[in-house]
Amino acid sequence: MAGHNLISRKSPVAKTLSRNLLVRMRIQLSILIVTVLAVLVMDSQGWVLRLENALFDYRITQTRSATVLPSAVKVVLIDESSMAKMSQSLGQFPWPRTVYAELLEFFDMAGAQAVLFDILFTEPERAQFGNSDSLSDHDARLVEATAEFPFSVHAAMFNLDTIDEELNDLNQALPPGVVEKFSIKQVQSNGTAKLNSFTLPLPELTAASSHLGLVGADPDEDGIYRRLRLLWPYQGDYFPAFSLAPLLINEPDPIIVSSPYQMRFNDRVIPTDKNDRLLINVYGDYRPYPIARIFQAYDQIKKGELDQLAIDPYEFENAVVFIGASAVGLEDIKSLANNRKAPGVYLHAAAYGNIIDDDGLRIAQPWVTRSAVIAAAILALVLIFMVPSFSLKIALLSALPVAWWFVTGRALEQNGVIAFSLPVLALLLTTGASFTYLSFTEGATKKRVKRMLSQYVSAAMLDQAMAQSDDILHAGDGVEEELSILFSDIRGFTNFSETLPAVDVVRLLNCHFSEMSEVIFNNSGTLDKFIGDAMMAFWGAPIQVNNHADLAVKAALDMLVQIVVVNQLLADKQLPPIEIGIGINTGRVILGNIGSDRKLDYTVIGDAVNLASRMEGITKSYGVPLVISESTRLSLQTDRPCLILDHVRVKGKLQPVPIYLPLPNQQEEPDNYQQHLDVASNGQAAFAAYQAGNWSEAESLYALLPFEKLRDLYLARIANFRVNSLPENWDGVYTFESK
Known part of the structure; x- marks a missing residue:
């Protein structure tokens, strides 16, 4: 029948939907009224005045630092x-x-x-000079x-x-x-x-x-x-x-x-x-x-x-x-x-x-502030109740204070003073009240999982992970998984932190982390944490995949490409360029929600994590930006040439670990793929000759490698061994005495 409504307006379903909509609208109106009244009361009592004054002082100091008295x-x-x-x-x-x-x-x-x-x-x-009464x-x-x-x-x-016994000359x-x-x-x-x-x-x-x-x-x-x-x-x-x-x-x-x-x-x-x-x-x-x-x-x-x-x-x-x-x-x-x-x-x-x-400052009249308070509360309600994506809600709600900071800052540059704190306070109170309401009505468990994972994975992965939210919750007890773990840090960061102003150090880190986080997310990685100038990520959880090693190595190579973009952005900000080192290891780890009742982190711990960190730490010793362990190389499911760097014993480990530099595969660099295969093959032959003590052959093969520091490292070792006899128990393994 043409024009037939799927749900009749008189049906129980339609009545339920209408009733729920009406209840929600009443809740929203109540939140709006209570929030606005609360903010106006706080304003009348001067409870946020100190904060507003402090923000004013900061901004006027920045805005007027270059001005000179007429x-x-x-x-x-x-x-x-x-x-x-x-x-x-x-x-x-x-x-x-x-x-x-x-x-x-x-x-x-x-x-x-x-x-x-x-x-x-x-x-x-x-009185001072002791003159007469004249x-x-x-x-x-x-x-x-x-x-x-x-x-x-x-x-x-x-x-x-004030009036007191000694003062009788008032008025x-x-x-x-x-x-x-x-x-x-x-x-x-x-x-x-x-x-x-x-x-x-x-x-x-x-x-x-x-x-x-x-x-x-x-x-x-x-x-x-x-x-x-x-x-x-x-x-x-x-x-x-x-x-x-x-x-x-x-x-x-x-x-x-x-x-x-x-x-x-x-x-x-x-x-x-x-x-x-x-x-x-x-x-x-x-x-x-x-x-x-x-x-x-x-x-x-x-x-x-x-x-x-x-x-x-x-x-x-x-x-x-x-x-x-x-x-x-x-x-x-x-x-x-x-x-x-x-x-x-x-x-x-x-x-x-x-x-x-x-040049005097024009203070916005009360109606301007009150209008901004009401508008902030309404915007928060619209975003929270109308935008379906939680991540988009957060992004837009976070953008509002930033936008208001910009608006009020521009006004101050034109000598207009508009309150920043009160509208933001209205936004925060409205957001808090709204999410409190939603937390009691819309699946608190799933929201908790989603909130936890949103800081670690991309939006696409988050949607997949939410389908497994029950399994992720059980990870709070700790589960053992095989994952690939990546560590990366900035070379020479100590020098930056000692020579750059603190604000420039923060700007540099934020620029670097922003770009590298996107690379991790674009390669389906989980961003675990930032540790000073370092970042840690892993693959294989919360979404279980078999090719986690391939994804980790691809992400690392993409990071090395993206560092060029980072340095261009830093140059635009008049900040120095940076170099990074990356280490990857694959192994069994403990995965879980680790922390306290007040704060939990979805993270991994174990020897495999420590070894990944050691891989990153030794990149500079070989003059390469990326080092992977043997376990990662063996876990690769796609053909990728890998140049063997060494067999090493890292600090705290007795078992030697072969380490490699992964090179772009045919899909990534088809024109240079044969060259990468030749480099990996020559490197394997050079290292085999080195371990066998065939110094002349090893010298000639290492001389063909395009990595100068690696080449010079082995040529120096060979020259030393020619002068000094090999240790009795030499097994071709290099032992690192420090991390």
């Missing part, structure tokens, strides 16, 4: 070397305040736009210079102090004239900061100043300074931060409109967080000037020695100069996002540089 901003530091040098003429710090008056004179001569002192001159100098000459000179040079900005602080009004002179009159802000105390320069200096800037800064909960408040409220009035004060020199009566995530200063838009704070886009290089060099240049100018000035004053022309301290004893060292021991003045200089260059 040329219009200069930093002058009272550093350790300057203190040592200037103490010879000025005595111990603190110096007489005429020093700072002379700084103003120098920068006025240089044509600086503004000079900002990140130094609190709150107490009169007489203002000291040094203080008076600084006051005079400040009044004379209106481009100077002095530091002040507003604080939120005091600012001194007369301070609000009228230094506050910003036209401000629209919803700022909620409640500050109740203040620290101003000494009264005479405050009166002489044209500008004050607030230098306070609060670290994040991890102690890192990442943000600066741009507006400081006090009793209903607003005052400029240190980094905002220079703008008021040219724009003395700005209109400031502050709203969450941005502040408008006249026509200038400054990105902020929701609390009027600028997230600092740090610089990699602040190019600070030691204060001692400034005074050296100033003295040279006063003396008329203009030929070789320590600093050209015109470097400061039209610049905004921030003066601060980096000497440890002055206690102004702060932890910044990219520098855990930075002078505090860097904070203010960076903030001002961000403002004038429109």
